[in-house]
Amino acid sequence: MNREEALELLNENLKTENLVTHSLAVGAIMKELAIRLNQDKEKWEITGLLHDLDYEITKNDPENHAVKTVEMLNDKVDDETKNAILAHNEKKELETNIEIALYAADQLSGLIVAAVLVRPTKDINELTVKSLKKKFKDKAFARGADRDKIKEISKLNIELNEFFEIGIRGMANIKDELRLDG
Numbered sequence: 001m002n003r004e005e006a007l008e009l010l011n012e013n014l015k016t017e018n019l020v021t022h023s024l025a026v027g028a029i030m031k032e033l034a035i036r037l038n039q040d041k042e043k044w045e046i047t048g049l050l051h052d053l054d055y056e057i058t059k060n061d062p063e064n065h066a067v068k069t070v071e072m073l074n075d076k077v078d079d080e081t082k083n084a085i086l087a088h089n090e091k092k093e094l095e096t097n098i099e100i101a102l103y104a105a106d107q108l109s110g111l112i113v114a115a116v117l118v119r120p121t122k123d124i125n126e127l128t129v130k131s132l133k134k135k136f137k138d139k140a141f142a143r144g145a146d147r148d149k150i151k152e153i154s155k156l157n158i159e160l161n162e163f164f165e166i167g168i169r170g171m172a173n174i175k176d177e178l179r180l181d182g
């Protein structure tokens with residue numbers, strides 16, 4: 001599977017614009033994390049792109065979220081990717097690098113999207129690490145973005161500030177695809 005095939009699969013299965021944006025954002029962060037950790041960047045990006053593939057069919061059945069995605073992907077991806085997808089919905093313990101990365105990136109993407117959307121220009125290039133850090137500390141801001149899950153990135157020996165920088169950079173790289181500015 002390459003990026004293009006993953007995008008096709010994504011667009012076939014997710015019709016909600018926010019979910020597609022979320023998937024693209026997580027893919028972009030995963031790619032940057034792979035580069036930082038000398039891992040397979042296409043595989044990590046695809047894992048991010050596809051991690052919520054079943055969302056529209058399991059939204060009323062959260063127990064099956066991720067389990068269903070793995071079924072849908074079948075032999076299109078390898079076990080490392082499938083395990084990362086399972087682990088992001090706590091269907092498996094966090095063990096490998098890619099599992100930890102997806103678990104944390106899933107939440108960081110939400111914080112970054114929210115931080116960009118409150119800016120008047122909605123331009124990710126204007127979002128600084130310092131400002132994102134402030135938003136991270138503000139518990140009332142973007143409550144859905146689980147700070148403890150974001151902190152799991154420390155298991156990969158990446159400090160929070162660096163993770164913020166990686167996340168912003170990854171998402172800024174695909175700014176036009178994300179269309180956060182409308």
Ligand SMILES: [Fe+2]
Pocket residue numbers: 022026051052106
């Ligand atoms: Fe997600």
